[in-house]
Amino acid sequence: MINNVVLVGRMTRDAELRYTPSNQAVATFTLAVNRNFKNQNGERDADFINVVIWRQQAENLANWAKKGTLLGVTGRIQTRNYENQQGQRVYVTEVVADNFQILESRATREGASTGGYNPSPANPQPTSQAQTPNFARDDNPFGNANPIEISDDDLPF
Structure with a gap:
């Protein structure tokens, strides 16, 4: 089975760096990735893709990449679900990044x-x-x- 993702886009906000109870760093951010075609108004739409990155890479990203930074990200797609406080099932699809590269x-x-x-x-x-x-x-x-x-x-x- 193959589950590889390669994205190039700009960070929509600074990464949110947190630590798990076992002291593992995890950063979450959203990447705006332009589509290859234009809409009816002649403008390019973008997809806003949620990304999670772990450990040392998470700390590096939080320290060096800020809102607006052009990033290349490699990783995999992951889906998960949980029950929220209202008792509703919430489904989440996100990219779990293995590596990133600042492209400017x-x-x-x-x-x-x-x-x-x-x-x-x-x-x-x-x-x-x-x-x-x-x-x-x-x-x-x-x-x-x-x-x-x-x-x-x-x-x-």
Whole structure:
């Protein structure tokens, strides 16, 4: 059986770090993952996926990744259920992360958190170029490159 998950998204809030009675660290957070297609309004929707990470990885995540951080997460899907205080059965589906990777530099993260604002007296205006890198737009990532001409004879199949 295979149960592997790979996600790339942004943290919607700081991770909530707690410890079990046996002193095991556990962090929970939500990852916003954009969908690959646009809705009827031409906007990308996102899925908000609950993630749990344990032990040293949980402490590392809580110390280094904050709200808005772009993360790569690998793990597995887990389902569980419990009975709440009103006696109702609650079903939970979440990703149990084995590993995570911060996918942007500290400078990029800190620049994004200030909205590209440069507080120096010489440049008190927000720097819009820093806010919107070229690759974040819906433009062709290869620019206006000419398409490659390939004949059927060039293909190996």
